[in-house]
Amino acid sequence: MLLSTYGSRGDVEPLARLAVRLRELGAEVRVCAPPDEDFARRLAGVGVPLVPVGRSARALTTAAPPPSSLPERAAELIADQFATLVAAAEGCDVLVATGVMPAAAGARSVAEKLGIPSVSVTFQQLTLPSPHHPPLAYPGRPFPPEVTGNRTLWDLDARSIDALFGAALNTNRASLGLPPVTHVRDYVVGDRPWLATDPVLDPWRETPDLGVVQTGAWILPDRTPLPDELVAFLDAGTPPVYVGFGSMPMLAARDVARVAVEAVRAQGRRVVVSRGWADLVLVDDGEDCFVVGDVSHQALFRRVAAVVHHGGAGTTTTAARAGVPQVVVPQATDQPYWARRVADLGIGVAHDGPTPTYSSLSAALATALAPETRARAAVVAGTVGTDGAAVAARLLLDVVSRDRAPVSA
Numbered sequence: 178m179l180l181s182t183y184g185s186r187g188d189v190e191p192l193a194r195l196a197v198r199l200r201e202l203g204a205e206v207r208v209c210a211p212p213d214e215d216f217a218r219r220l221a222g223v224g225v226p227l228v229p230v231g232r233s234a235r236a237l238t239t240a241a242p243p244p245s246s247l248p249e250r251a252a253e254l255i256a257d258q259f260a261t262l263v264a265a266a267e268g269c270d271v272l273v274a275t276g277v278m279p280a281a282a283g284a285r286s287v288a289e290k291l292g293i294p295s296v297s298v299t300f301q302q303l304t305l306p307s308p309h310h311p312p313l314a315y316p317g318r319p320f321p322p323e324v325t326g327n328r329t330l331w332d333l334d335a336r337s338i339d340a341l342f343g344a345a346l347n348t349n350r351a352s353l354g355l356p357p358v359t360h361v362r363d364y365v366v367g368d369r370p371w372l373a374t375d376p377v378l379d380p381w382r383e384t385p386d387l388g389v390v391q392t393g394a395w396i397l398p399d400r401t402p403l404p405d406e407l408v409a410f411l412d413a414g415t416p417p418v419y420v421g422f423g424s425m426p427m428l429a430a431r432d433v434a435r436v437a438v439e440a441v442r443a444q445g446r447r448v449v450v451s452r453g454w455a456d457l458v459l460v461d462d463g464e465d466c467f468v469v470g471d472v473s474h475q476a477l478f479r480r481v482a483a484v485v486h487h488g489g490a491g492t493t494t495t496a497a498r499a500g501v502p503q504v505v506v507p508q509a510t511d512q513p514y515w516a517r518r519v520a521d522l523g524i525g526v527a528h529d530g531p532t533p534t535y536s537s538l539s540a541a542l543a544t545a546l547a548p549e550t551r552a553r554a555a556v557v558a559g560t561v562g563t564d565g566a567a568v569a570a571r572l573l574l575d576v577v578s579r580d581r582a583p584v585s586a
Contacts (some may be wrong), residue, residue, distance in 0.1 A: 181284040182276035183211040185424035194397035196225040198570035231257035251279035252345035258283025301511040329448040393565025410503040420449025440538035488512030500558030502545040524554040
């Protein structure tokens with residue numbers, strides 16, 4: 178089986194979890210993902226081979242200004258998928274396509290060319306057309322402010338995706354002898370997409386003509402021990418507040434780190450700062466601060482008083498499972514949605530906007546650190562599922578079995 182993606186850690190990490198579950202069921206698995214060192218290390222840690230595709234996702238995400246326009250970058254992503262996946266998927270029984278839209282379009286096209294079934298997967302529901310929510314706008318292509326109806330917005334979304342990605346996709350499809358795709362989004366989503374999110378955190382409302390399969394979030398127990406120095410810091414005082422923004426570049430990273438440390442200190446708390454792709458650093462050498470790199474969030478979040486983060490699906494879910502209050506400072510894409518879900522569930526605070534100030538973050542932390550918020554977070558933690566990856570693995574084997582079943586005359 179080939180699990181294919183292009184994106185940040187939030188796109189790669191779930192595939193590592195799914196790969197482990199598939200191997201436990203006897204399947205051979207490989208993952209096609211960007212060639213970033215941390216992705217390769219994570220996959221190697223669970224014994225899954227990485228097939229590198231394209232350029233470093235971190236380098237492209239943190240580049241300023243961006244290296245190319247969105248259509249040009251999409252054309253490169255699609256070409257990379259065709260160049261790599263045709264060989265990588267040879268002999269596979271099924272292909273899982275996820276990640277950014279153009280990469281998923283390329284992956285599904287390769288599966289079509291090879292005649293193997295493919296499954297489209299998303300880790301948030303905002304890319305799935307539904308009358309119950311609006312689509313995400315692509316950078317530089319905002320929707321007209323006077324248009325508010327969800328159905329009309331989804332029609333505009335389809336046209337925008339075709340304009341951005343259609344020509345590049347169909348040029349590459351023609352090179353493999355495939356017919357052109359009329360509507361890129363509908364081709365990628367298909368009529369039975371998988372939604373790999375927890376139904377408590379991300380409830381899906383049934384939508385006509387779209388048979389969404391919600392598997393639950395793909396979570397694998399992470400038994401990686403915390404570094405000794407971090408454990409010593411945690412043991413030396415009261416639970417600190419965690420601050421980290423994952424794969425977000427945060428151009429004003431030093432200012433954000435300073436604001437966060439000052440706001441946490443104002444609450445009488447210590448702080449753990451995660452470097453992330455923004456390369457956050459400590460603003461002084463105070464003994465109440467500790468900086469970490471890539472550590473187990475599952476182990477760390479159970480030992481902190483609150484989690485301040487960007488609102489990625491994976492971080493939101495891990496914090497919710499740990500029963501720790503959250504302050505979500507959304508930066509882009511689906512992150513405002515996860516911030517709203519955290520606030521609606523009463524397990525934390527949705528910060529207003531992507532740039533925290535001392536005042537705004539202090540107010541958010543005061544709410545998050547209140548006893549009633551922690552109590553609510555503990556209650557919700559008991560309702561969040563634990564093994565969507567196992568569900569997905571069994572479903573994938575069913576897909577393979579159906580595809581192999583003989584056709585009666």
